[in-house]
Amino acid sequence: MKNVLLINSSITGDNSVSRQLASELVEHLAAQSSIALVERDFAQQEIPHLDGARLGALFTDEAERSPEQVAAVSFADTLVAELLAADALIITLPMYNFSIPSMLKAWVDHIARAGVTFQYTDTGPVGLLEGKKVYLVSALGGKHAAGGTDFMRPYMQLLMNFIGISDVHFVSAEGLSMGEEARSVGLAEARAQIASL
Numbered sequence: 001m002k003n004v005l006l007i008n009s010s011i012t013g014d015n016s017v018s019r020q021l022a023s024e025l026v027e028h029l030a031a032q033s034s035i036a037l038v039e040r041d042f043a044q045q046e047i048p049h050l051d052g053a054r055l056g057a058l059f060t061d062e063a064e065r066s067p068e069q070v071a072a073v074s075f076a077d078t079l080v081a082e083l084l085a086a087d088a089l090i091i092t093l094p095m096y097n098f099s100i101p102s103m104l105k106a107w108v109d110h111i112a113r114a115g116v117t118f119q120y121t122d123t124g125p126v127g128l129l130e131g132k133k134v135y136l137v138s139a140l141g142g143k144h145a146a147g148g149t150d151f152m153r154p155y156m157q158l159l160m161n162f163i164g165i166s167d168v169h170f171v172s173a174e175g176l177s178m179g180e181e182a183r184s185v186g187l188a189e190a191r192a193q194i195a196s197l
């Protein structure tokens with residue numbers, strides 16, 4: 001049994017293309033081996049930004065934390081625990097303003113924790129997660145290339161590598177807002193990528 005953590009980051013609920021593709025990917029993976037799915041859905045449950053109060057709570061001694069700080073740390077610890085328990089991650093990447101949704105960035109800020117998911121060393125940062133795989137399922141209204149206007153996929157690849165995940169797979173549906181034909185081609189390409197996984 002493999003533990004799969006699904007992070008749905010689109011704010012468009014049932015209309016989300018990345019959500020639909022991620023669900024098809026889950027079905028595809030479940031047909032290959034049995035999986036236990038844990039899901040975070042930011043359209044259903046907002047994720048707070050890592051603001052000063054939350055960061056301060058993490059740096060406060062456990063015994064001295066206020067009830068609010070205990071709750072803040074417990075929330076972040078839950079996100080980290082879900083990540084640590086996962087054998088594979090599926091993260092949806094709807095492109096918003098050339099980058100990832102702000103709630104996904106908030107998730108990143110909660111789970112990138114020094115000493116737990118990465119650590120700094122004399123030779124630079126080292127990721128501490130081992131043996132995990134990630135599927136990055138993106139949906140883009142236009143067509144964007146890395147090094148040009150895509151600050152989403154290169155960023156997430158870097159971030160995954162930073163925390164130690166080097167087994168990174170992309171599923172991408174592009175051109176979704178460029179007319180019916182381009183949309184159909186974009187969806188077909190993404191589905192072919194899922195079938196090849």
Ligand SMILES: Cc1cc2nc3c(=O)[nH]c(=O)nc-3n(C[C@H](O)[C@H](O)[C@H](O)COP(=O)(O)O)c2cc1C
Pocket residue numbers: 010011012015016017018019093094095096097098099139140141142143144176177
């Ligand atoms: C707030 C917002 C910002 C967007 N910004 C971009 C953008 O910068 N580039 C682009 O190609 N598409 C952009 N789009 C279009 C989305 O990438 C497209 O609708 C995609 O399907 C979103 O994924 P989803 O369907 O899973 O929500 C934007 C859409 C929204 C709602």
